[in-house]
Amino acid sequence: MSQIFLDVSRLVTRLYDGLLPTGVDRVGLAYIHRYGSKARAILSEHGFSAVLTEKDSQQTFDWLTSSTRHRNSIRKLVVRACLNHSKSTSPQKGIMLHTSHNGMEFPRYYRSMAKRNIRCVFMVHDLIPLTHAEYCRPGxxxxxxxxxxxxFKHADGLIANSQATLDSLTVEAHHAGLPLPPSVVxxxxxxxxxxxxxxxxxxxxxxxxxxTIEPRKNHWFILHVWRRLVEQLGNAAPKLVIIGRRGWxxxxxxxxxERCASLQGVVIEEADCPDDRLHAYLHHAQALLFPSFVEGYGMPIAEALGMRVPVIASDLSVFREIAGEIPDYLDPLDxxxxxDRIQAFAQPDSTPRADQLVRIExxxxxxxxEHFEQVDQFLDALQ
Incomplete structure (x- = not known):
């Protein structure tokens, strides 16, 4: 396989800021675990990029996969990367894997990679800002x-996290009159x-x-459902644990x-939940609730079902792609x-919950x- 380069700019920024990894970040970390031992790291900002030395690359990968923030070390790393970049004239060669969307919009990023004889392969997680702009920040x-x-114009390849995402890419390329680069799910x-x-x-x-608490995840709707549960059941109402930071x-x-009195003490908000605590919450839950209006994938569904935890989810095609007929599906506005389904799953001897536990098997x-088998085959075909 060609020399692999990993753009870790987003991961480094979030590590510096002391933020816990999101789903996108967890994908980037998985790529470090897979390729990091022989890869070189890339840092980029607004299309300007620098390839780290082998030593700095390995140090960066170690930082990113550890639990320590290393803020001062990261400052020194960025300065050193810029200095080494200004001194470097020798071209590299290989394939750059970029697992976040940050920086895809700058043509100079692709040009700088081409000068190094590095081919660009990006992962696309979703096209939600194009298909459902109302759920995203303005602009x-x-x-x-x-x-x-x-x-579409400059990438050498695209990795889609689901067939649903690849279908959206195909439609957008057609509408834009642009060719779809070689792609894989x-x-x-x-x-x-x-x-x-x-x-x-x-x-x-x-x-x-x-x-993350954001409009398309439908937290507001579920909180109204929980208020009704409290009205009907009082102290017997089940609790709701919301794991995720507040978004936009x-x-x-x-x-x-913050202000609904009937939800105080019933809804528990866990903004910064480490993996061991997240695991404990999921493992003992009556069910994972996933009432989103739209998703590019839905990693929490795979996490929950993999732990044999039931799921109640919106009836989205991408969820059925991941989980088939196993979860209980509902319209996100029903x-x-x-x-009714939450009340049923909350019962000590819930028949609907028991039925799903049978399906989960x-x-x-x-x-x-399996993911990297697909990716490796794809990269080999690009060479």
Whole structure:
């Protein structure tokens, strides 16, 4: 295989800021575990890029896969990378793997890679800013369109995390009148490493939502469902654990979390939840709730079902691509349906929950080995 280069700019920035990894970050970390021992790291900003030395690359990969922030070391690394870049004249050769969307929109990024004889392969996680701009921050649709169209023009290959994402890419390329670069579907495995069974974090029945609090995740809707549960069941209402940081344009959900009196003590917010605690919450949950309006993949579904935890989810095609007929599916706006299903799953001897536990035994969890088998075959075909 050719020399691999990994753009780790987003991961380094988030490490410096002390932020826990999101789903996108977990994919980047999986690529470091797969290729890092023989790869070189790339840092980039606004299309300007620098290839780290072998020593600095390995040090960076070690930092990113450890639990320490290394803020001062990261500052020195960035300065050293810039100095080495200004001194370097020798071309490199190989394939650059970029697993976040950051920087895809700058043509000079592709030109700088081409000068080094490095081919560019990007992972595309979703086209949600184009297909559902109403769920994103203003202006993100234009930025993402530029990212995707620039990749159509200049990328040597694209990796889609699902067939649904590749279908969206195909449609967008057709609408834009641009060629779709060579592409492959490589589904994602769980982003959480297997851990020993942990003790129960709560002494009562509860459900889990996992993901950044943002409009398309539908937290506001579920919080209204929970208020109705409290009205109907009082102290017998199950708890809801929301795992994820507060995102953008989610003021309505935050108002419910902070100001709805009936939800106080019933809804538990875990903004910075380490993996061991996340694992414990998921393992003992009545179900994972995933009421999103749209997703590019849905890693939490794979994580939950892989741990044999039931899932109640929106009826999205990408969820059926991942999990088939195993979860209980509902329309994301069916309030009475979600209320009834949650109440049913909360019962000590829940028949619907028991039925899904039987179906879960058929679930075949995507693995990183399968993912990288697809990616490696794709990269070999590009050479």
């Amino acid at each position: 993100v649709d234009n930025t993402h369109r530029k990212r995707v169209h620039t990749a 490589a589904r994602l495995a769980s982003g959480v490493s297997p851990l020993p069974q942990a003790s129960r974090p709560l002494d009562t029945r509860y459900f889990v939502m996992l993901g 344009e989610c003021e309505n959900a935050i108002d419910m979390l 309030g009475p349906g979600w209320l 058929r679930f075949r969890e995507p693995t990183w080995a």
